[in-house]
Amino acid sequence: MSDATYPADLRYNEAHDWARVEGDVATFGITWYAQDSLGEVVYFSPTTAGEEISKDGEYGELESTKAVSTLIAPLSGEVVETNDALDGNESTVNDDPYGAGWLIKVRLSDPSEVDTLMDADAYQAFVDAL
Amino acid sequence: MPEETALRRTPLHDRHLAAGARIVPFAGWEMPVQYEGIIPEHLAVRSHAGVFDVSHMGQLELRGAGTMRFAQAALSNDLDRIGPGHAQYTLLLEDTGCPVDDLIVYRFADDHLLLVVNASRTDADHAWLAEGLPSDVTMDDRSTELAMLALQGPAALTLVELPELAPFGFTRAEVCGVPAIVARTGYTGEPGVELICEPEHAGPLWDGLLAAGATPCGLGARDTLRLEVCYPLYGNDLSLERTALEAGLGWVCALDAKDFVGAAALRSQRERGSHDRLVAFRMTDRNIPRQGMPISPSGEVTSGTKSPSLGIGIGMGYVPATSAMPGTQIEIDVRGRTAAAEVAKKPLYVKEKT
Numbered sequence: 001m002s003d004a005t006y007p008a009d010l011r012y013n014e015a016h017d018w019a020r021v022e023g024d025v026a027t028f029g030i031t032w033y034a035q036d037s038l039g040e041v042v043y044f045s046p047t048t049a050g051e052e053i054s055k056d057g058e059y060g061e062l063e064s065t066k067a068v069s070t071l072i073a074p075l076s077g078e079v080v081e082t083n084d085a086l087d088g089n090e091s092t093v094n095d096d097p098y099g100a101g102w103l104i105k106v107r108l109s110d111p112s113e114v115d116t117l118m119d120a121d122a123y124q125a126f127v128d129a130l
Numbered sequence: 131m132p133e134e135t136a137l138r139r140t141p142l143h144d145r146h147l148a149a150g151a152r153i154v155p156f157a158g159w160e161m162p163v164q165y166e167g168i169i170p171e172h173l174a175v176r177s178h179a180g181v182f183d184v185s186h187m188g189q190l191e192l193r194g195a196g197t198m199r200f201a202q203a204a205l206s207n208d209l210d211r212i213g214p215g216h217a218q219y220t221l222l223l224e225d226t227g228c229p230v231d232d233l234i235v236y237r238f239a240d241d242h243l244l245l246v247v248n249a250s251r252t253d254a255d256h257a258w259l260a261e262g263l264p265s266d267v268t269m270d271d272r273s274t275e276l277a278m279l280a281l282q283g284p285a286a287l288t289l290v291e292l293p294e295l296a297p298f299g300f301t302r303a304e305v306c307g308v309p310a311i312v313a314r315t316g317y318t319g320e321p322g323v324e325l326i327c328e329p330e331h332a333g334p335l336w337d338g339l340l341a342a343g344a345t346p347c348g349l350g351a352r353d354t355l356r357l358e359v360c361y362p363l364y365g366n367d368l369s370l371e372r373t374a375l376e377a378g379l380g381w382v383c384a385l386d387a388k389d390f391v392g393a394a395a396l397r398s399q400r401e402r403g404s405h406d407r408l409v410a411f412r413m414t415d416r417n418i419p420r421q422g423m424p425i426s427p428s429g430e431v432t433s434g435t436k437s438p439s440l441g442i443g444i445g446m447g448y449v450p451a452t453s454a455m456p457g458t459q460i461e462i463d464v465r466g467r468t469a470a471a472e473v474a475k476k477p478l479y480v481k482e483k484t
Contacts, residue, residue, distance in 0.1 A: 038165045039152075039350070042436040043418050061465075063418050065168045065435055066350055068465075091169075 006031050007098055007122050011117035015055075015072035018098065021114055026075050028059065029102045030093065033127050039064035041090040044081065046071075046082040053079060055113050059104060062093065064072050075113050077106040140185035140282075140327040141277050142336050148410030149346050155347060158250035159186040172354050172438040173317055174345035179283035180345040182352055184324070188252030188273040190245040196266035198240045203257060204391060205235060206374060208384035215238055217298045219312050219382055222255055223392025227373035227399060228315040231255050232364055234315055236300055238360065246278070246324075248364045254351060263393075277332035281339055282322030282347075282355075287314075289342045290323055306338025317352060339344065354435050358479035360410045360446060367408055367419055367432040367446055375399050376448065377407045378476075407454040408432070410476045411462075413443030417469035419462050425449055426461040426468070438481050449473070 011019040016034035020027045035041065046060035053059045055076045062069045081103045088090055093101040118126060137160045146153065151162035164171060164184065184191050192201060202209055205423075207220035214237050222230040231251040236244040247255045250289075252273055259269055288294045290305050292312060300313035308331035318323040329333055334442045336466050340346060353363070360378055375396055384390070385397055399405055413419060419434030420428070425447050434445030453460060458473040 039164065039275070040169050041415065042169075045416075065354060065438070066163075068418075068420065 005034070005098075006120045007033060007129075010058045011074065011114055011119060012123035012126075013074040013117055014073060017072055017074050018086050018112070019074040019117065021075075021108070021111070024108050024111060025080065026106050027102045027107055028071075028074060029097055030069075030071070031064065031123070031127075032097055034069070035094045035101075038062060039066055039094040040070050044083075044086045044090050044103065046091070047079050049079050049082055051079050052109075053077065053106065055116075062090075065108065071103065071108075073115070074117055075106060075108055076110055077108040078103050080107050081105040104108055138186075138274065141306065141332040142181050142183045142185065143232065144156055145333065145336055146183065146346075147298050151333040151346075151348060154349075156192040157186060159249060159357070161186055164277060164347075164350045165346045168202055168348070168350035168354060169438045171345055171347040171351035175283045175320055175347060175351065175355055176439055177283070179281060179285040179322075179344040180347035180351065181339045182280040182282070182347050182349075183332075183336070183424040184280050185277040185332065186245040186249040187453045188245075188249055188255065188271070189276050189278075189326070190247060190252070190256060191270040192243045192259075192267055193241060193270070194267040195241055196264045197243055200262070200264055200267045201235065201243055202388055202390065204262065206379075206390055207235075208387045209235065210236060210387075211384075212237055215299060215301065217300055219483075220462065221374055221379060221382055223374060223390070223396075224370060225395060226370075227375065227392040227395035228370045229364070229368050229374055229379075230258050230370070232362065232368055232379070234313075235310075241436055244360065246326075249273075250365055253400040254304045263403050268367050273479065275329070277327050277329045278334065279325045279327075279335060279339070280316055280318075280322065281318045281325065281344060282320045283344070285343070286320070286322040287345060287411060290325075292323065295323070306335050306342070308335050308338075310420070317361055318355040319361070319481075320355075321480065327334060339454065355394070357435055357444060357446070358437050358439055358477065360476035360478060362446070363433060372448065373399055373405070373406070376406050376408060404451045404480065406448045406450055408446055409449050409454050409473045410446050410478050411444070411460060411471045412440070412474050412478060413445075413462070413469060415471070416443070417462070418443040418466070419445035419447075419464070419471070424463040426463065429453065429460070431462060443469075443471075444478050445471075
């Protein structure tokens with residue numbers, strides 16, 4: 001399992017989802033803290049490509065052997081890609097939460113929402129206070 | 131719930147922390163739910179050997195001249211079917227035929243039995259037994275005085291150097307240099323033993339079993355292992371709402387051999403037939419069933435997970451007799467979505483013959 005890290009190039013929400021914004025497309029995933037709390041991921045059910053999701057709304061579910069976690073969108077937009085490589089290899093979310101364990105890519109409908117998210121320092125402080 | 135009291139710690143608490151365990155509150159105890167992870171721990175037990183701290187389990191000791199007579203009237207299974215030095219799976223029932231608890235009884239002698247009970251039910255069992263306790267039997271709650279480890283897996287009997295111990299037999303033996311009661315029992319579907327020892331011996335025993343190659347395993351893997359082989363869990367699959375027959379435990383109720391509390395209700399239910407049944411099922415969709423999900427046309431999931439051995443969603447639940455045949459197609463309501471499943475023969479996991 002990876003170490004507890006929160007990369008500086010990502011933005012975070014309080015539901016422990018991260019967003020990597022590149023132009024008008026953002027990649028979403030869950031943080032080290034989230035995957036550690038959930039345990040080994042065994043099931044990923046994302047919102048399908050083409051659908052619209054809204055910031056703070058659900059964009060899918062992750063399940064571990066013991067628990068179910070609802071994914072909360074950090075930003076709004078249209079789902080353009082889901083990480084189908086996770087099918088059968090769901091534990092990649094635990095092993096590499098910021099890389100190969102990404103979940104979906106979204107074409108942003110309101111890139112200014114990025115300013116409402118926490119940066120890595122703020123998220124680290126948020127997690128430390130939990 | 132009782133007022134908040136401090137959680138108990140087993141004698142192995144510091145070793146769990148040192149091994150990187152994630153600790154959770156469980157039935158009044160701080161217990162390790164996992165170390166490396168549920169899946170690798172589960173697979174270690176299926177392929178070699180895993181060791182579990184089960185010191186939270188309750189131990190109620192019965193002694194005195196009237197012990198056998200009392201136990202035969204209180205417990206559902208027939209103790210005359212086993213001799214001294216053997217243990218037996220049995221139930222404590224209410225008059226309704228519903229279990230107060232499921233437990234393992236160790237027959238040391240006619241005037242000495244040990245009941246190993248669920249941690250969450252120890253107080254209820256104690257109260258239930260105390261109510262009918264005759265003057266020639268004493269009961270001693272030894273739950274906090276005894277530690278207990280479970281060593282499970284195909285290599286387990288070799289590791290404790292007791293390859294000849296018969297299923298459900300127990301003996302006093304020295305294991306890893308410490309004295310223990312070693313019983314060939316378990317909750318995983320694998321060969322294995324459960325070891326009862328004094329708290330000060332638990333640490334060296336744990337260390338010795340790890341040094342011999344056993345993987346430390348938590349309650350998470352214990353749950354997935356037992357569910358694959360369809361062993362019921364009190365509080366999930368067993369409760370005061372469902373009779374022993376509905377739970378599929380008629381085989382531990384000696385209805386034709388003796389009288390015991392709950393027997394009359396079970397005999398009358400057996401005569402009526404067509405009661406609900408606790409069935410096992412496997413998902414034919416990708417979804418994972420969870421406790422409390424509705425089953426269609428009728429029923430409810432009592433346990434569910436993704437099987438680490440089979441790679442699919444599995445579970446147990448109560449369904450009407452008409453849906454209880456293996457092969458019956460059912461549907462599980464997974465948070466509002468319909469997922470297909472099939473009633474299956476127990477156990478769900480069967481080891482391939484090698």
